[in-house]
Amino acid sequence: MEEEFSVFSHDIVVVGGGLAGLRAAIEAHDCGFDVAVVSKVHPLRSHSVMAQGGINASLANHPEGKEDNWEKHAFDTIKGSDFLADQDAVETFAKEALVNLYELEHWGCPFSRFPNGKIAQRPFGGAGFPRTCFGADKTGLYLINTLYEQTIKRNIKIYEEWVVLELIVEDQTCRGIVAYSLPEGELEAFKAKAVIFCTGGNLRIYPKSSNSITSTASGVVMAFRAGLPLKDMEFVQFHPTTLYGLNLTLTEGARGEGAYLLNDLGERFMSRYVSEAIMEKAPRDITSRAIQTEINEGRGVGGKDYIYLDMRHFGANTIKKRFPGIYEACMEFRGINPVKEPIPIQPAAHWSMGGIDCDYNTDTEVNGFFVAGECACVSIHGANRLGGNSLMETIVFGRRAGRRTSEYIANGRPKSAGNGIYREALLKQEMRFQGIFERTGTESPYKIKSELGTIMDTRVGIFREEQDLRQALNEIRELQKRYEDVRPPYKGRRYNYDLLWHLDIEGFLTISEVIVMGALNRQESRGSHARLDYKERDDKNWLKHTVARLIDGEVILSYKPVTITKFGIGKREY
Numbered sequence: 001m002e003e004e005f006s007v008f009s010h011d012i013v014v015v016g017g018g019l020a021g022l023r024a025a026i027e028a029h030d031c032g033f034d035v036a037v038v039s040k041v042h043p044l045r046s047h048s049v050m051a052q053g054g055i056n057a058s059l060a061n062h063p064e065g066k067e068d069n070w071e072k073h074a075f076d077t078i079k080g081s082d083f084l085a086d087q088d089a090v091e092t093f094a095k096e097a098l099v100n101l102y103e104l105e106h107w108g109c110p111f112s113r114f115p116n117g118k119i120a121q122r123p124f125g126g127a128g129f130p131r132t133c134f135g136a137d138k139t140g141l142y143l144i145n146t147l148y149e150q151t152i153k154r155n156i157k158i159y160e161e162w163v164v165l166e167l168i169v170e171d172q173t174c175r176g177i178v179a180y181s182l183p184e185g186e187l188e189a190f191k192a193k194a195v196i197f198c199t200g201g202n203l204r205i206y207p208k209s210s211n212s213i214t215s216t217a218s219g220v221v222m223a224f225r226a227g228l229p230l231k232d233m234e235f236v237q238f239h240p241t242t243l244y245g246l247n248l249t250l251t252e253g254a255r256g257e258g259a260y261l262l263n264d265l266g267e268r269f270m271s272r273y274v275s276e277a278i279m280e281k282a283p284r285d286i287t288s289r290a291i292q293t294e295i296n297e298g299r300g301v302g303g304k305d306y307i308y309l310d311m312r313h314f315g316a317n318t319i320k321k322r323f324p325g326i327y328e329a330c331m332e333f334r335g336i337n338p339v340k341e342p343i344p345i346q347p348a349a350h351w352s353m354g355g356i357d358c359d360y361n362t363d364t365e366v367n368g369f370f371v372a373g374e375c376a377c378v379s380i381h382g383a384n385r386l387g388g389n390s391l392m393e394t395i396v397f398g399r400r401a402g403r404r405t406s407e408y409i410a411n412g413r414p415k416s417a418g419n420g421i422y423r424e425a426l427l428k429q430e431m432r433f434q435g436i437f438e439r440t441g442t443e444s445p446y447k448i449k450s451e452l453g454t455i456m457d458t459r460v461g462i463f464r465e466e467q468d469l470r471q472a473l474n475e476i477r478e479l480q481k482r483y484e485d486v487r488p489p490y491k492g493r494r495y496n497y498d499l500l501w502h503l504d505i506e507g508f509l510t511i512s513e514v515i516v517m518g519a520l521n522r523q524e525s526r527g528s529h530a531r532l533d534y535k536e537r538d539d540k541n542w543l544k545h546t547v548a549r550l551i552d553g554e555v556i557l558s559y560k561p562v563t564i565t566k567f568g569i570g571k572r573e574y
Helices: 019-030 070-080 087-106 139-153 218-225 252-256 284-296 316-322 324-334 389-410 420-437 445-459 466-483 497-521
Strands: 008-015 035-039 157-160 162-170 173-181 187-197 236-243 260-262 307-310 343-352 355-357 369-371 544-551 554-561
Touching: 008 019, 008 173, 008 389, 019 035, 019 139, 019 187, 019 389, 035 162, 070 087, 087 389, 139 389, 162 187, 162 218, 162 420, 173 420, 187 218, 187 389, 187 420, 218 355, 218 497, 218 544, 236 252, 236 284, 236 324, 260 284, 284 307, 284 343, 316 324, 324 343, 369 389, 420 497, 445 466, 445 497, 466 497, 497 544, 497 554
Parallel strands: 008 035, 008 187, 035 157, 187 369
Antiparallel strands: 162 173, 173 187, 236 343, 260 307, 307 343, 544 554
């Protein structure tokens, strides 16, 4: 007979309180299961609120989009991915976007509307039709409030300010998690029949990043250390237009509706990179490279590392009504009035196309462990994500994760685990904390983080080449050695963010190594991965996914084929 041992217990634990996490929790609850959300911040402060411009679904509401349908949405997504997306996943995504969008409307999401009352749509880069539904330029904020209301309505348990530290896996089956309560400073084990990770992205690795400070790769790292493979991590999206010096995203919707990009000469320069019919409506990878090229060739404004986004011709009413977020950000953070002045912008790291390897059912290699949102690589984005597809990805695959997890439990696949595994996992994390507190080193973890950021920004950015990537890999491995001599953190247990940053920086070093190794090996240019020494896409050798595993402490790369259905592989021209 086992001795008494207390753990939190739920049928399903969802880790992450952003859009994917809340949508997964709602679906699992509605399938009849006891579900809880564990989140390091309150859901309404999750990174999802940062999304501005919109969410894609082929509603065909726009007067210029009457011929739109899910197949055209799927093709645009595949072409935008530079043909690296898995086409079965994209087909599922584009089909299910429609029902998911109307469900959000019926739940009360305050979408902007056309005069006839239909949900409004605007053009976004790489889309053949105006397909992006939106709520002014605060779409992510409106969506997360809509889903949060639904979780409250259902009395879904939310553990706020809990940081997950370990995924408990036994015999290739997920048994739960270990988490750290920030307010109480305690470690607790969570027993679950299934776990869904919706832990977001990892691009705070870069100093110029639009990610919130909570986007620290912790979920991706945990899965990696638990033996799961990561896929396509070398593909890092840079958002073309972030507010200079602050890296706040200024939505692509502005360019979609006619805002200009201007260099130091006052030129609308995009015709040098795409056709005049497209200009500022080019996909993000192409637009970011164009802006960076203008800067690198000395045409940044005043010789500096930014150019202008000009919205003045919209007029005050349009800017304040359709882009209140841009107006507020410019006025409050830079003292710039976009009604009267052009906005200084520069590209910044924005989205990770790679993540934990899974299929379009959100299944991973570990039984009872499912993933959705930016931490997952389904993959529908391939080498480059189109704007507006990320919000819909969180909804479509969050919902599918909740449904799939429920099916897994209903089919009776999980067998109950004894308390010993939870006791061991807790003890392991307690010893990990103790080991960190008892360090005697002198290295500053924050100096290591700063140096890592410089490496990623200067050697693993928009443009890459072998010499820089090899040097970056050597420098990152040197930082990993220095991290072993890092100083101890503050020893208090409650709200110990110094301790959390120690843990996150260790994870950053691991993920950076994976990104650089993938980028170094991939000897071609595809989507967001632009090699100066291999400038062309090479389908013969590189139409395949990169898969990274951690084996005996070493990152090992392998490759697997892209799933092709009915959409052919062609040149990517705009």
